[in-house]
Amino acid sequence: MPMKIHIDTRRILGKRNPMIYGHFIEHFHRQIYGGVYDPGNPLSDEDGLRVDVLEAMKKIKVPVLRWPGGCFVSSYHWKDAVGEKRVPLFDKAWRVEEPNTFGTDEYINMCRKVGCEPYICTNAGTGTAEEMSDWVEYCNLPCEGQYAKWRIENGHPEPYGVKYWSIGNENYGFWEIGAKSCEEWGRLVAESAKMIKHVDPRTELSAAALTDVEWNMNLLKSSGMFLNWISIHDYWDPIHETNDFADYDACMAYTEDIGISVKKVRGLLEALGLEKKIKIAYDEWNLRQWYHPNVHSVVQGVTKEEYLYPRDKNDINSQYTMADAIFTACFLNMCNRNCDIIGMANFAPIVNTRGCIYTYEDGIVLRSTYHVFDLYVNYLGDVVLDSWSEENPVKVLKTADGEETEVRQIDVVATAFAGKKGYAIAAVNKEKGDYQNLELDIAAEGVVNVYYIGGCGVNAYNDIGREEVTVQRESLGNYRPGMKICLRPHSVNIIRIGCGDY
Numbered sequence: 001m002p003m004k005i006h007i008d009t010r011r012i013l014g015k016r017n018p019m020i021y022g023h024f025i026e027h028f029h030r031q032i033y034g035g036v037y038d039p040g041n042p043l044s045d046e047d048g049l050r051v052d053v054l055e056a057m058k059k060i061k062v063p064v065l066r067w068p069g070g071c072f073v074s075s076y077h078w079k080d081a082v083g084e085k086r087v088p089l090f091d092k093a094w095r096v097e098e099p100n101t102f103g104t105d106e107y108i109n110m111c112r113k114v115g116c117e118p119y120i121c122t123n124a125g126t127g128t129a130e131e132m133s134d135w136v137e138y139c140n141l142p143c144e145g146q147y148a149k150w151r152i153e154n155g156h157p158e159p160y161g162v163k164y165w166s167i168g169n170e171n172y173g174f175w176e177i178g179a180k181s182c183e184e185w186g187r188l189v190a191e192s193a194k195m196i197k198h199v200d201p202r203t204e205l206s207a208a209a210l211t212d213v214e215w216n217m218n219l220l221k222s223s224g225m226f227l228n229w230i231s232i233h234d235y236w237d238p239i240h241e242t243n244d245f246a247d248y249d250a251c252m253a254y255t256e257d258i259g260i261s262v263k264k265v266r267g268l269l270e271a272l273g274l275e276k277k278i279k280i281a282y283d284e285w286n287l288r289q290w291y292h293p294n295v296h297s298v299v300q301g302v303t304k305e306e307y308l309y310p311r312d313k314n315d316i317n318s319q320y321t322m323a324d325a326i327f328t329a330c331f332l333n334m335c336n337r338n339c340d341i342i343g344m345a346n347f348a349p350i351v352n353t354r355g356c357i358y359t360y361e362d363g364i365v366l367r368s369t370y371h372v373f374d375l376y377v378n379y380l381g382d383v384v385l386d387s388w389s390e391e392n393p394v395k396v397l398k399t400a401d402g403e404e405t406e407v408r409q410i411d412v413v414a415t416a417f418a419g420k421k422g423y424a425i426a427a428v429n430k431e432k433g434d435y436q437n438l439e440l441d442i443a444a445e446g447v448v449n450v451y452y453i454g455g456c457g458v459n460a461y462n463d464i465g466r467e468e469v470t471v472q473r474e475s476l477g478n479y480r481p482g483m484k485i486c487l488r489p490h491s492v493n494i495i496r497i498g499c500g501d502y
Protein backbone atom coordinates (compact mmCIF):
# COMPACT_ATOMS: atom_id res chain seq x y z
CA MET A 1 0.00 0.00 0.00
CA PRO A 2 1.65 3.30 -1.04
CA MET A 3 1.59 6.24 1.29
CA LYS A 4 -0.71 8.84 -0.22
CA ILE A 5 0.09 12.49 0.33
CA HIS A 6 -2.56 15.14 -0.28
CA ILE A 7 -1.24 18.63 -0.90
CA ASP A 8 -3.60 21.59 -1.12
CA THR A 9 -1.61 24.24 -3.00
CA ARG A 10 -3.97 26.99 -1.72
CA ARG A 11 -3.33 26.26 1.95
CA ILE A 12 -0.12 28.06 2.81
CA LEU A 13 1.42 27.41 6.24
CA GLY A 14 3.87 30.27 5.83
CA LYS A 15 7.11 31.42 4.31
CA ARG A 16 10.11 29.85 5.95
CA ASN A 17 12.97 32.07 7.03
CA PRO A 18 16.12 31.02 5.10
CA MET A 19 17.95 31.23 8.44
CA ILE A 20 16.51 27.82 9.39
CA TYR A 21 19.43 26.54 7.26
CA GLY A 22 21.97 28.37 9.44
CA HIS A 23 25.15 27.11 11.06
CA PHE A 24 27.35 27.49 14.12
CA ILE A 25 31.10 27.60 14.63
CA GLU A 26 32.92 27.52 17.96
CA HIS A 27 36.48 27.90 19.19
CA PHE A 28 36.61 24.19 19.90
CA HIS A 29 39.15 21.66 18.68
CA ARG A 30 39.76 22.15 14.93
CA GLN A 31 36.74 24.23 14.00
CA ILE A 32 38.48 27.63 13.80
CA TYR A 33 42.23 27.00 14.14
CA GLY A 34 43.36 24.33 11.71
CA GLY A 35 39.81 24.30 10.32
CA VAL A 36 38.37 27.30 8.51
CA TYR A 37 41.26 29.50 9.68
CA ASP A 38 44.59 28.10 8.64
CA PRO A 39 47.14 30.80 7.75
CA GLY A 40 50.09 29.33 5.93
CA ASN A 41 48.13 26.52 4.34
CA PRO A 42 48.42 26.82 0.51
CA LEU A 43 44.63 26.45 0.33
CA SER A 44 44.11 29.56 2.47
CA ASP A 45 43.63 33.07 1.14
CA GLU A 46 45.45 36.27 2.11
CA ASP A 47 43.42 36.39 5.35
CA GLY A 48 44.23 32.85 6.36
CA LEU A 49 40.76 31.54 5.49
CA ARG A 50 40.50 28.21 3.71
CA VAL A 51 39.11 28.96 0.26
CA ASP A 52 37.79 25.42 -0.21
CA VAL A 53 35.77 25.73 3.01
CA LEU A 54 34.42 29.16 2.05
CA GLU A 55 33.37 27.81 -1.35
CA ALA A 56 31.60 24.86 0.26
CA MET A 57 29.80 27.25 2.62
CA LYS A 58 28.72 29.44 -0.29
CA LYS A 59 27.34 26.45 -2.17
CA ILE A 60 24.92 25.74 0.68
CA LYS A 61 24.22 29.49 0.93
CA VAL A 62 24.93 29.62 4.67
CA PRO A 63 22.49 32.35 5.69
CA VAL A 64 23.71 32.98 9.24
CA LEU A 65 26.69 31.80 11.29
CA ARG A 66 26.62 31.82 15.10
CA TRP A 67 29.99 32.43 16.81
CA PRO A 68 32.23 32.22 18.95
CA GLY A 69 30.57 29.63 21.23
CA GLY A 70 29.11 27.58 22.75
CA CYS A 71 30.64 26.97 26.12
CA PHE A 72 33.79 28.73 24.88
CA VAL A 73 32.13 32.14 25.10
CA SER A 74 31.30 31.75 28.79
CA SER A 75 34.77 33.01 29.78
CA TYR A 76 35.71 34.81 26.55
CA HIS A 77 36.57 38.50 26.51
CA TRP A 78 36.28 39.88 23.00
CA LYS A 79 38.70 42.76 23.72
CA ASP A 80 41.58 40.26 23.98
CA ALA A 81 41.12 39.34 20.32
CA VAL A 82 40.91 42.71 18.59
CA GLY A 83 43.64 45.10 17.44
CA GLU A 84 47.38 44.80 17.24
CA LYS A 85 48.05 43.25 20.62
CA ARG A 86 46.68 39.72 20.74
CA VAL A 87 47.38 37.94 23.98
CA PRO A 88 47.20 34.15 24.14
CA LEU A 89 45.03 33.16 27.07
CA PHE A 90 43.94 29.96 28.71
CA ASP A 91 40.42 29.03 27.61
CA LYS A 92 38.88 27.81 30.85
CA ALA A 93 35.84 26.31 29.19
CA TRP A 94 37.76 23.86 27.01
CA ARG A 95 41.08 23.88 28.86
CA VAL A 96 43.34 24.82 25.95
CA GLU A 97 45.34 27.88 24.98
CA GLU A 98 43.34 30.35 22.90
CA PRO A 99 45.74 32.31 20.67
CA ASN A 100 43.18 35.08 20.07
CA THR A 101 44.45 35.55 16.52
CA PHE A 102 40.92 34.95 15.21
CA GLY A 103 38.61 37.54 16.74
CA THR A 104 35.70 39.79 15.84
CA ASP A 105 37.28 41.42 12.75
CA GLU A 106 38.36 38.07 11.33
CA TYR A 107 34.90 36.62 11.97
CA ILE A 108 33.09 39.51 10.28
CA ASN A 109 35.49 39.26 7.35
CA MET A 110 34.68 35.55 7.04
CA CYS A 111 30.93 36.24 7.13
CA ARG A 112 31.31 38.87 4.40
CA LYS A 113 33.24 36.42 2.22
CA VAL A 114 30.61 33.73 2.70
CA GLY A 115 27.76 36.22 2.31
CA CYS A 116 26.08 35.29 5.58
CA GLU A 117 24.64 37.23 8.51
CA PRO A 118 26.82 37.31 11.60
CA TYR A 119 25.18 36.19 14.84
CA ILE A 120 27.31 36.89 17.91
CA CYS A 121 26.82 35.04 21.15
CA THR A 122 27.98 37.09 24.14
CA ASN A 123 29.69 36.12 27.35
CA ALA A 124 26.99 35.99 30.02
CA GLY A 125 29.06 33.65 32.20
CA THR A 126 31.96 35.77 33.47
CA GLY A 127 30.97 38.74 31.31
CA THR A 128 28.84 41.74 32.18
CA ALA A 129 26.09 43.77 30.57
CA GLU A 130 28.66 46.48 30.00
CA GLU A 131 31.12 44.18 28.22
CA MET A 132 28.34 42.91 25.94
CA SER A 133 27.22 46.40 25.04
CA ASP A 134 30.85 47.47 24.48
CA TRP A 135 31.00 44.72 21.87
CA VAL A 136 27.91 46.14 20.19
CA GLU A 137 29.57 49.60 20.26
CA TYR A 138 32.64 48.14 18.55
CA CYS A 139 30.56 46.50 15.84
CA ASN A 140 27.71 48.89 15.24
CA LEU A 141 28.38 52.50 16.26
CA PRO A 142 29.60 54.71 13.42
CA CYS A 143 32.28 56.55 15.41
CA GLU A 144 31.15 57.55 18.89
CA GLY A 145 33.18 56.35 21.84
CA GLN A 146 36.39 54.43 22.28
CA TYR A 147 35.16 51.11 20.89
CA ALA A 148 33.83 52.40 17.55
CA LYS A 149 37.03 54.42 17.26
CA TRP A 150 39.03 51.27 17.98
CA ARG A 151 37.30 49.46 15.10
CA ILE A 152 38.10 52.40 12.79
CA GLU A 153 41.70 52.38 14.01
CA ASN A 154 41.83 48.67 13.20
CA GLY A 155 41.06 49.46 9.57
CA HIS A 156 37.25 49.16 9.49
CA PRO A 157 35.73 52.61 9.03
CA GLU A 158 32.23 51.35 8.27
CA PRO A 159 30.15 49.90 11.12
CA TYR A 160 29.55 46.17 10.83
CA GLY A 161 25.82 46.46 11.52
CA VAL A 162 25.58 43.13 13.35
CA LYS A 163 21.86 42.60 13.77
CA TYR A 164 21.64 39.29 15.63
CA TRP A 165 23.03 38.97 19.17
CA SER A 166 22.50 36.26 21.71
CA ILE A 167 22.83 36.92 25.41
CA GLY A 168 24.68 33.91 26.73
CA ASN A 169 24.96 30.28 25.79
CA GLU A 170 23.71 27.48 28.05
CA ASN A 171 23.78 29.51 31.26
CA TYR A 172 21.26 27.16 32.90
CA GLY A 173 23.73 24.23 32.83
CA PHE A 174 26.11 23.41 35.65
CA TRP A 175 28.79 22.71 33.02
CA GLU A 176 28.72 26.30 31.86
CA ILE A 177 31.20 28.72 33.41
CA GLY A 178 29.27 31.33 35.37
CA ALA A 179 26.00 29.36 35.28
CA LYS A 180 22.98 31.22 36.66
CA SER A 181 19.82 30.50 38.61
CA CYS A 182 16.45 31.34 37.02
CA GLU A 183 16.17 34.58 38.94
CA GLU A 184 19.74 35.66 38.23
CA TRP A 185 19.23 34.92 34.56
CA GLY A 186 16.08 37.00 34.17
CA ARG A 187 17.77 40.02 35.77
CA LEU A 188 21.02 39.72 33.82
CA VAL A 189 19.26 39.33 30.48
CA ALA A 190 16.99 42.32 31.12
CA GLU A 191 19.88 44.59 32.11
CA SER A 192 22.13 43.38 29.27
CA ALA A 193 19.35 43.79 26.72
CA LYS A 194 18.66 47.29 27.98
CA MET A 195 22.28 48.35 27.57
CA ILE A 196 22.61 46.72 24.14
CA LYS A 197 19.42 48.41 22.91
CA HIS A 198 20.72 51.75 24.20
CA VAL A 199 23.75 51.29 21.96
CA ASP A 200 21.84 50.02 18.95
CA PRO A 201 18.04 49.65 19.06
CA ARG A 202 18.08 47.91 15.66
CA THR A 203 19.69 44.80 17.12
CA GLU A 204 17.61 41.66 17.48
CA LEU A 205 18.24 39.86 20.74
CA SER A 206 18.04 36.29 21.81
CA ALA A 207 18.72 34.73 25.21
CA ALA A 208 19.75 31.30 26.36
CA ALA A 209 16.81 29.12 27.29
CA LEU A 210 15.68 25.52 27.37
CA THR A 211 12.29 23.86 27.50
CA ASP A 212 12.02 24.23 31.29
CA VAL A 213 8.83 26.11 32.23
CA GLU A 214 10.23 27.84 35.31
CA TRP A 215 13.37 29.05 33.53
CA ASN A 216 11.45 30.37 30.55
CA MET A 217 8.66 31.99 32.58
CA ASN A 218 11.23 33.87 34.57
CA LEU A 219 13.20 34.88 31.52
CA LEU A 220 10.19 35.97 29.51
CA LYS A 221 8.56 37.85 32.36
CA SER A 222 11.75 39.74 33.21
CA SER A 223 13.01 40.42 29.71
CA GLY A 224 10.43 39.25 27.15
CA MET A 225 9.80 42.88 26.21
CA PHE A 226 13.41 43.21 24.97
CA LEU A 227 13.70 39.89 23.16
CA ASN A 228 13.03 39.02 19.52
CA TRP A 229 14.25 35.46 19.88
CA ILE A 230 14.43 32.68 22.41
CA SER A 231 17.33 30.28 21.98
CA ILE A 232 17.06 26.51 22.41
CA HIS A 233 19.58 23.70 21.87
CA ASP A 234 19.17 19.99 21.28
CA TYR A 235 21.50 17.04 20.74
CA TRP A 236 19.67 13.72 20.61
CA ASP A 237 22.44 11.13 20.83
CA PRO A 238 23.98 11.78 24.30
CA ILE A 239 27.55 10.70 23.63
CA HIS A 240 29.74 13.55 24.92
CA GLU A 241 31.44 11.24 27.43
CA THR A 242 31.52 8.02 25.40
CA ASN A 243 31.51 8.63 21.64
CA ASP A 244 29.40 5.50 21.54
CA PHE A 245 27.22 6.16 18.47
CA ALA A 246 23.59 5.06 18.38
CA ASP A 247 23.01 2.72 15.44
CA TYR A 248 20.75 3.43 12.47
CA ASP A 249 17.54 2.09 14.06
CA ALA A 250 18.08 4.00 17.28
CA CYS A 251 18.70 7.19 15.27
CA MET A 252 15.44 6.64 13.44
CA ALA A 253 13.77 6.29 16.85
CA TYR A 254 15.26 9.69 17.76
CA THR A 255 13.53 11.25 14.75
CA GLU A 256 10.23 10.77 16.59
CA ASP A 257 11.46 13.18 19.31
CA ILE A 258 12.47 15.97 16.97
CA GLY A 259 9.54 18.37 17.46
CA ILE A 260 9.15 18.06 21.24
CA SER A 261 11.14 21.14 22.32
CA VAL A 262 9.40 23.34 19.78
CA LYS A 263 5.99 22.21 20.97
CA LYS A 264 6.87 23.05 24.57
CA VAL A 265 8.38 26.46 23.84
CA ARG A 266 5.56 27.34 21.44
CA GLY A 267 3.01 26.51 24.15
CA LEU A 268 4.72 28.78 26.62
CA LEU A 269 5.10 31.67 24.17
CA GLU A 270 1.41 31.33 23.30
CA ALA A 271 0.38 31.22 26.95
CA LEU A 272 2.25 34.49 27.49
CA GLY A 273 0.90 36.05 24.28
CA LEU A 274 4.42 36.37 22.88
CA GLU A 275 4.30 33.98 19.92
CA LYS A 276 4.07 36.77 17.35
CA LYS A 277 6.87 38.82 18.91
CA ILE A 278 9.43 36.18 19.86
CA LYS A 279 10.64 33.50 17.47
CA ILE A 280 12.63 30.39 18.25
CA ALA A 281 16.32 30.43 17.38
CA TYR A 282 17.25 26.74 17.50
CA ASP A 283 20.80 27.96 17.65
CA GLU A 284 22.60 24.68 18.31
CA TRP A 285 21.38 21.35 17.07
CA ASN A 286 22.86 18.11 15.86
CA LEU A 287 21.90 14.45 16.14
CA ARG A 288 25.20 13.70 17.90
CA GLN A 289 26.60 15.42 20.93
CA TRP A 290 30.26 16.40 20.59
CA TYR A 291 32.84 14.15 22.23
CA HIS A 292 34.76 15.93 25.00
CA PRO A 293 35.00 13.59 27.98
CA ASN A 294 36.04 14.71 31.44
CA VAL A 295 35.41 18.45 31.15
CA HIS A 296 31.65 18.80 31.56
CA SER A 297 31.92 16.94 34.83
CA VAL A 298 32.57 17.81 38.46
CA VAL A 299 35.81 15.85 38.49
CA GLN A 300 38.06 16.99 35.65
CA GLY A 301 40.39 14.77 33.64
CA VAL A 302 44.00 15.36 34.70
CA THR A 303 46.09 14.13 31.80
CA LYS A 304 45.62 15.23 28.20
CA GLU A 305 44.91 11.59 27.34
CA GLU A 306 41.88 11.89 29.59
CA TYR A 307 40.37 15.21 28.53
CA LEU A 308 42.06 16.55 25.38
CA TYR A 309 43.26 13.95 22.89
CA PRO A 310 39.93 12.05 22.83
CA ARG A 311 38.45 15.08 21.00
CA ASP A 312 40.25 13.91 17.83
CA LYS A 313 37.69 11.10 17.65
CA ASN A 314 35.01 13.61 16.63
CA ASP A 315 36.80 13.82 13.30
CA ILE A 316 36.52 10.17 12.25
CA ASN A 317 34.54 10.55 9.04
CA SER A 318 33.21 6.99 8.90
CA GLN A 319 30.95 7.84 11.86
CA TYR A 320 28.79 10.22 9.82
CA THR A 321 26.50 8.09 7.74
CA MET A 322 23.03 8.02 6.23
CA ALA A 323 21.65 7.94 9.79
CA ASP A 324 22.97 11.48 10.25
CA ALA A 325 21.67 12.53 6.84
CA ILE A 326 18.15 11.18 7.44
CA PHE A 327 17.98 12.71 10.91
CA THR A 328 19.12 16.08 9.54
CA ALA A 329 16.46 15.99 6.84
CA CYS A 330 13.74 15.15 9.39
CA PHE A 331 14.91 18.06 11.54
CA LEU A 332 14.76 20.46 8.58
CA ASN A 333 11.28 19.16 7.70
CA MET A 334 10.19 19.98 11.24
CA CYS A 335 11.62 23.51 10.93
CA ASN A 336 9.70 24.03 7.68
CA ARG A 337 6.47 22.77 9.23
CA ASN A 338 6.97 25.16 12.16
CA CYS A 339 8.03 28.10 10.00
CA ASP A 340 5.64 30.42 11.82
CA ILE A 341 7.63 30.09 15.06
CA ILE A 342 11.16 28.89 14.15
CA GLY A 343 13.04 31.74 12.49
CA MET A 344 16.56 30.41 12.77
CA ALA A 345 18.38 27.13 13.35
CA ASN A 346 22.15 26.56 13.51
CA PHE A 347 23.67 23.20 12.75
CA ALA A 348 26.40 22.61 15.34
CA PRO A 349 29.03 22.92 14.07
CA ILE A 350 29.68 23.61 10.38
CA VAL A 351 33.37 22.63 10.22
CA ASN A 352 35.05 19.56 11.79
CA THR A 353 33.95 17.96 15.11
CA ARG A 354 30.42 16.70 14.21
CA GLY A 355 30.18 19.20 11.36
CA CYS A 356 29.13 18.76 7.77
CA ILE A 357 32.50 19.89 6.33
CA TYR A 358 35.70 18.11 7.37
CA THR A 359 39.08 19.69 6.68
CA TYR A 360 42.49 18.11 6.22
CA GLU A 361 45.70 19.66 5.04
CA ASP A 362 45.11 19.10 1.32
CA GLY A 363 41.35 19.43 1.04
CA ILE A 364 37.92 18.88 2.49
CA VAL A 365 35.39 16.09 2.82
CA LEU A 366 31.71 16.89 2.50
CA ARG A 367 29.99 14.59 4.96
CA SER A 368 26.53 13.13 4.42
CA THR A 369 24.83 16.00 6.28
CA TYR A 370 26.37 18.58 3.93
CA HIS A 371 24.45 17.10 1.02
CA VAL A 372 21.18 17.38 2.93
CA PHE A 373 21.76 21.12 3.28
CA ASP A 374 22.58 21.24 -0.43
CA LEU A 375 19.25 19.56 -1.23
CA TYR A 376 17.11 21.71 1.06
CA VAL A 377 18.77 25.03 0.33
CA ASN A 378 19.08 24.62 -3.42
CA TYR A 379 16.05 22.57 -4.41
CA LEU A 380 13.22 23.01 -1.88
CA GLY A 381 10.75 25.92 -2.07
CA ASP A 382 10.38 28.79 0.38
CA VAL A 383 6.57 28.68 0.81
CA VAL A 384 5.45 25.81 3.02
CA LEU A 385 2.16 24.15 2.07
CA ASP A 386 -0.24 22.22 4.21
CA SER A 387 -0.45 18.51 3.50
CA TRP A 388 -1.78 15.33 5.05
CA SER A 389 -1.06 11.73 4.47
CA GLU A 390 -2.78 8.37 4.41
CA GLU A 391 -1.13 5.06 5.20
CA ASN A 392 2.21 6.20 6.54
CA PRO A 393 3.93 2.88 7.32
CA VAL A 394 5.11 2.45 10.90
CA LYS A 395 7.92 0.25 12.15
CA VAL A 396 8.70 -0.69 15.75
CA LEU A 397 12.35 0.09 16.44
CA LYS A 398 14.54 0.01 19.53
CA THR A 399 15.83 3.28 20.98
CA ALA A 400 19.42 3.51 22.26
CA ASP A 401 18.03 2.55 25.71
CA GLY A 402 16.49 -0.60 24.24
CA GLU A 403 12.93 0.69 24.50
CA GLU A 404 10.53 -0.17 21.67
CA THR A 405 9.04 2.78 19.83
CA GLU A 406 6.82 3.25 16.78
CA VAL A 407 8.63 5.12 14.03
CA ARG A 408 6.80 6.60 11.04
CA GLN A 409 8.81 5.58 8.01
CA ILE A 410 8.16 8.51 5.70
CA ASP A 411 8.46 12.19 6.54
CA VAL A 412 7.14 14.69 4.00
CA VAL A 413 7.02 18.48 3.62
CA ALA A 414 5.50 20.20 0.58
CA THR A 415 6.57 23.62 -0.69
CA ALA A 416 5.93 26.14 -3.45
CA PHE A 417 8.12 29.03 -4.61
CA ALA A 418 7.34 32.70 -4.03
CA GLY A 419 7.25 34.34 -7.47
CA LYS A 420 8.20 31.18 -9.35
CA LYS A 421 6.23 28.28 -10.74
CA GLY A 422 6.40 24.71 -9.60
CA TYR A 423 6.38 22.71 -6.39
CA ALA A 424 9.02 20.85 -4.42
CA ILE A 425 8.32 18.08 -1.94
CA ALA A 426 10.88 16.85 0.58
CA ALA A 427 10.29 13.15 1.20
CA VAL A 428 12.48 11.19 3.61
CA ASN A 429 12.35 7.40 3.58
CA LYS A 430 13.70 6.14 6.92
CA GLU A 431 13.11 2.49 5.98
CA LYS A 432 16.44 0.71 6.13
CA GLY A 433 16.17 -1.84 3.32
CA ASP A 434 12.87 -1.36 1.47
CA TYR A 435 11.67 0.92 -1.26
CA GLN A 436 8.49 2.86 -0.45
CA ASN A 437 5.90 4.11 -2.88
CA LEU A 438 4.65 7.64 -2.42
CA GLU A 439 1.43 8.58 -4.23
CA LEU A 440 1.09 12.30 -4.91
CA ASP A 441 -2.21 14.16 -4.93
CA ILE A 442 -1.44 17.72 -6.01
CA ALA A 443 -2.85 20.11 -8.63
CA ALA A 444 0.39 20.46 -10.56
CA GLU A 445 1.78 20.02 -14.03
CA GLY A 446 5.13 19.71 -15.71
CA VAL A 447 8.17 17.51 -15.52
CA VAL A 448 9.00 15.65 -12.33
CA ASN A 449 12.66 15.60 -11.30
CA VAL A 450 13.86 13.90 -8.15
CA TYR A 451 17.06 15.06 -6.46
CA TYR A 452 18.12 12.57 -3.85
CA ILE A 453 20.82 11.16 -1.67
CA GLY A 454 20.75 7.51 -0.80
CA GLY A 455 24.17 6.07 -0.26
CA CYS A 456 24.99 2.42 -0.89
CA GLY A 457 23.75 1.33 2.55
CA VAL A 458 22.76 2.89 5.86
CA ASN A 459 26.42 3.04 6.87
CA ALA A 460 27.58 4.81 3.70
CA TYR A 461 29.92 7.74 4.37
CA ASN A 462 32.36 10.08 2.71
CA ASP A 463 36.04 10.36 3.52
CA ILE A 464 39.31 11.34 1.88
CA GLY A 465 39.20 9.57 -1.50
CA ARG A 466 35.79 8.04 -0.78
CA GLU A 467 32.46 9.48 -1.96
CA GLU A 468 29.53 7.24 -1.15
CA VAL A 469 26.94 9.90 -0.33
CA THR A 470 26.24 12.47 -3.05
CA VAL A 471 23.29 14.26 -4.64
CA GLN A 472 21.85 12.39 -7.64
CA ARG A 473 19.10 13.31 -10.08
CA GLU A 474 16.44 11.27 -11.80
CA SER A 475 13.87 12.54 -14.29
CA LEU A 476 10.43 10.87 -14.20
CA GLY A 477 8.66 12.55 -17.13
CA ASN A 478 5.45 14.56 -16.83
CA TYR A 479 3.37 14.63 -13.67
CA ARG A 480 0.19 12.54 -13.84
CA PRO A 481 -2.54 12.67 -11.18
CA GLY A 482 -2.12 9.74 -8.82
CA MET A 483 1.49 9.36 -9.85
CA LYS A 484 3.56 7.09 -7.62
CA ILE A 485 7.15 7.93 -6.78
CA CYS A 486 9.38 5.14 -5.68
CA LEU A 487 11.56 6.25 -2.77
CA ARG A 488 14.85 4.40 -2.37
CA PRO A 489 15.64 2.83 1.01
CA HIS A 490 17.21 5.24 3.56
CA SER A 491 16.97 8.20 1.22
CA VAL A 492 16.37 11.94 1.29
CA ASN A 493 14.49 13.19 -1.77
CA ILE A 494 13.37 16.51 -3.15
CA ILE A 495 10.67 15.90 -5.73
CA ARG A 496 10.33 18.91 -8.01
CA ILE A 497 7.29 19.28 -10.25
CA GLY A 498 7.08 21.84 -13.04
CA CYS A 499 10.13 23.79 -11.90
CA GLY A 500 11.71 23.64 -15.36
CA ASP A 501 15.03 22.43 -14.01
CA TYR A 502 16.68 20.15 -16.52
Ligand code: AHR
Binds near residue numbers: 026070240290292
Ligand atom coordinates in the same frame (compact mmCIF):
# COMPACT_ATOMS: atom_id res chain seq x y z
O1 AHR B 1 29.40 19.96 23.17
C1 AHR B 1 29.58 21.26 22.64
C2 AHR B 1 28.80 22.17 23.39
O2 AHR B 1 27.47 21.77 23.34
C3 AHR B 1 28.70 23.62 23.08
O3 AHR B 1 29.81 24.35 23.37
C4 AHR B 1 27.61 23.95 24.03
O4 AHR B 1 26.95 25.13 23.72
C5 AHR B 1 26.75 22.71 24.05
O5 AHR B 1 26.64 22.20 25.33
